[in-house]
Amino acid sequence: MKSHNTIIVGGGASGMLAAIELDDKKSLLVEKNSQLGRKILITGGGRCNITNKAPIKEFIRNYNGNGNYYRGAFNQFFNDDIIKLLEDNGCMTKIEKKKQVFPTTDNAKDVNDTLITLVKKSNTKYELNCNIVDITKEDNYFILKTATNKVFKAENVVLATGSDVYKNTGSTGDGEKFATKLGHTKPDDIVGLAPVAIKEDWISQLQGIAVDVKIEIKADKKSLIKDENASIMFTHNGLTGHIILDSSMQINEMLKKDKKVTIHLDFVGNLNYEQLDIKLQNDFSQYKKQGLKRYLHTYMPRNMVEVFLKHLDIESDTILNQVTKKQRNKLKDALKNTILTVDYVVKKQAMVKDSGISHDEIDPNTFESKIIENLYITGELVEGSGKCGGFNLQKAFSTGVVAARSIKRKDDIN
Ligand SMILES: Cc1cc2nc3c(=O)[nH]c(=O)nc-3n(C[C@H](O)[C@H](O)[C@H](O)COP(=O)(O)OP(=O)(O)OC[C@H]3O[C@@H](n4cnc5c(N)ncnc54)[C@H](O)[C@@H]3O)c2cc1C
Known part of the structure; x- marks a missing residue:
């Protein structure tokens, strides 16, 4: 069985950013759909409200009382960073009312295509139609099984599976099942938007x-x-x-x-x-x-x-x-x-899940689980949703990047 440094489960907004940032040939992004970023395509009514240009103080007020938890993540990767990443790669953006940021083309596909191109350009490999059905930890390795009985082994796992709203996009609540099976507390069921x-x-x-x-x-x-x-x-x-x-x-x-x-x-x-x-x-x-x-x-x-x-x-x-x-x-x-x-x-x-894996169980500076070493939890799977205006995607982007940087830092030390 081939061993990976990191396996990122879920190729949505958060998983793609983690893969791009990780940029590691010994790591793999797995996505159950036949394409990456299916949910991004329906965001903002098909226009994709990428982020919001509000300054951080105002920005964090848009997470229903949970914003301070994300301050550390936003300090590492924020609105200007995702805008720059997209614009440097040909997806220009514009600011609309209430400081909402959209692609100038008003087409979510352009945002998604740009992120897909960046995933492809990065050293991180990716595999589509790869549905993870079970994750266990044995000794210091995670063992991930797919629906087609393939088995992966990895030192780190990033759970970027999203929540279970808009299930037809592939987000069917699997991350919550994996995390609770590994020892996290089962979250309540609170939806937002x-x-x-x-x-x-x-x-x-x-x-x-x-x-x-x-x-x-x-x-x-x-x-x-x-x-x-x-x-x-x-x-x-x-x-x-x-x-x-x-x-x-x-x-x-x-x-x-x-x-x-x-x-x-x-x-x-x-x-x-x-x-x-x-x-x-x-x-x-x-x-x-x-x-x-x-x-x-x-x-x-x-x-x-x-x-x-x-x-x-x-x-x-x-x-x-x-x-x-x-x-x-x-x-x-x-x-x-x-x-x-x-x-x-x-x-x-509902368009988002507000409940998710508890803040008490995830380190906000690294997005590593406080319960299972080398397990990272990002994106909508982390509790605390944002309001309308680009706040949920920014949470997904920032937490994905922070998890990847934490893994890279750890690898440098070891
Ligand atoms: C209709 C709608 C409009 C929205 N508009 C906006 C907007 O304009 N701006 C904004 O900021 N937010 C918006 N949101 C919210 C935003 O889209 C989400 O918060 C964000 O996409 C979450 O990103 P994520 O990467 O955590 O999860 P997701 O985008 O849900 O990605 C998770 C990925 O994991 C994959 N996956 C799941 N389980 C497995 C498994 N077992 N094995 C392999 N792969 C798996 C899924 O197929 C999916 O591709 C909107 C949401 C909806 C539903």
Whole structure:
């Protein structure tokens, strides 16, 4: 049996960066799919939000309270490093709103292809269609078995298998199984970045419509999010959008505590109730003959108006001078505060796993297991997910690089 220095299990964002950084002909990257980086291809809606240009202090605030754990990793390999690596190899990037970084081509494939090229150029070998099904440690070596009964032997193993969300990308929770079998604690099952289902069924007719609003999310009377400008999108049974995805873990916590979670949409964030009331009165008398349906386009997308009016029980062909005071007040209240009640968080559609192998069991300076010597755990398999904005990929890149550097340092010493 041929012995390897290091075997990296999983050719996603984290495993590829570990392989590139390791650059070692005695090491091997194994990937169960027939291609590397399948999940990268679907990131950022196919555009790949690579990282975020926020400075480190702000950056680490985007890990739901876990950011400080990654500070050491980011100090070693951060946003500028991944941008430079990609740009030096032909994949140019651009910065969009909220400091999100994308490839200039808006095509995730260009990011993935660049990383694949770098893996191929590196000395680290790689093998596709190689599904590891078991890992044991005997004496000082790891023994890895594949689904086709092949056996590998290695001094170090990097578990970069991701989590078990979006299983069709190959991330099926194997790393968690291997780590727990080797002695790590089994993590809880907490997902992040998930849409929510809404109880009010009138919104199902708005599926696919995106709208800019000022939003408040409340659990009973307490505000979880207040007065944030956000772009949300209606789904077949609820809501999605960065602010919803980012709040989904908090919302889930509140629902578990039997709190009533409500989402308040303000379509006219630039005016208060009184100002809107005056504006409606003035507009309704100035544009008497205009249809209400057309008028409401000012406040919301065209294809939303009819459903909105039907929900308020107002005829959509009403003209402005026919609107009664009662209807005007109803409109004003709904424009300023449409209340939607969260039914549940749609965990099946979560984009990341927040739970993973516990921080207590992994050294944040090396990403080596504190339980099993020479076992490294990286990427989404490490607990503590990031918010939308490029934070999860950066975690995967940085932890992969740090694990590889730790292995190289150890080898230099020995
Ligand atoms: C729809 C969607 C959109 C996203 N968009 C963004 C975004 O724009 N920006 C961002 O920062 N984050 C985004 N994320 C999150 C981000 O993609 C992940 O956090 C990141 O890819 C995790 O990288 P990883 O290398 O740890 O795991 P993965 O990318 O999941 O890679 C793990 C690899 O291991 C392989 N593997 C698993 N088990 C085995 C085994 N037993 N043997 C061999 N190989 C194995 C898998 O096939 C897979 O290729 C998104 C996630 C989703 C689902």
